[in-house]
Amino acid sequence: xxxxxxxxxxxxxICVDAFGGRTGRIIDRKxxxxxxxxxxxxxxxxxxxxxxxxxxxxxxxxxxxxGVWDSPTTHVLNGETPAQAGVRCLKDEYGIASNEEEITVxxxxxxxxxxxxxxxxxxxxxAAFAVYTGSIKPNGEHVIKLMNFPAKKVRDEIKxxxxxxxxxxxxTTRIVAADFNGKKFFE
Numbered sequence: 001x002x003x004x005x006x007x008x009x010x011x012x013x014i015c016v017d018a019f020g021g022r023t024g025r026i027i028d029r030k031x032x033x034x035x036x037x038x039x040x041x042x043x044x045x046x047x048x049x050x051x052x053x054x055x056x057x058x059x060x061x062x063x064x065x066x067g068v069w070d071s072p073t074t075h076v077l078n079g080e081t082p083a084q085a086g087v088r089c090l091k092d093e094y095g096i097a098s099n100e101e102e103i104t105v106x107x108x109x110x111x112x113x114x115x116x117x118x119x120x121x122x123x124x125x126x127a128a129f130a131v132y133t134g135s136i137k138p139n140g141e142h143v144i145k146l147m148n149f150p151a152k153k154v155r156d157e158i159k160x161x162x163x164x165x166x167x168x169x170x171x172t173t174r175i176v177a178a179d180f181n182g183k184k185f186f187e
Contacts, residue, residue: 012078013040020112020124026078035114035146037122041076044172045086045103046129047094048185054151055136058091059166069149072142077111082126090130094146095137103130106179109171125168127175129182142172151185 013032015025016039027153032040046053059070074089076082090096090103101157108126137145157175158170165173 005167011075013038014042014078015039016124016144018124020110020126022106029075032075033119034124035118035120037120039110039113039122039124041082041126042123042168043072043076043082043085043089043105043126043128044071044073044168045090046071046127046176046182047090047096048129048131048151048174050131050133050150051148052185052187053148054154054185055094055132055148056148056154057138057147058145060142060144063142068169069147069164070166070169071172076126084129085086086130093139093142095139096130096132096134098130098132103128104179104181104184106175111167111171111174113167121168123168127174129176129179129185132161137149152187155186
């Protein structure tokens with residue numbers, strides 16, 4: 001069994017179809033992420049500063065899909081709204097105290113990725129973003145290193161085929177950059 005599958009096994013995942021529609025089924029995290037996985041709901045919150053930079057972290061290798069640059073990402077747990085999950089995630093990963101109104105939740109996308117070690121992704125991930133100007137206190141359990149990157153540079157690297165970002169981050173970038181309010185960060 002992949003060590004990554006031991007991370008937060010008690011979480012209750014909301015099962016969804018390929019379009020993000022809830023099926024009514026709730027499953028545990030380990031089952032959701034064991035190959036081939038069961039489609040469940042997730043959210044990624046891109047954090048920008050006023051200088052049009054993305055605040056990214058290096059994802060620990062012990063986590064599913066680790067070793068890449070990422071934004072705060074979590075599952076929408078049973079009993080939570082997507083915005084509530086985003087608030088929880090920002091607090092847990094970056095130490096950011098926010099509220100639901102500060103997070104813009106956009107559309108989402110369905111994706112699958114098999115890591116070849118018994119773990120996988122099989123999610124419908126909602127794309128979201130927030131602007132933050134305060135200090136960040138990263139949680140070492142989720143963050144190896146924290147850096148600011150010009151958002152336009154990140155988008156250009158993705159367009160050039162960079163492999164230093166996970167598949168879900170690539171799709172979130174596409175959705176946020178296409179949004180009327182989100183695109184200004186990538187200009």
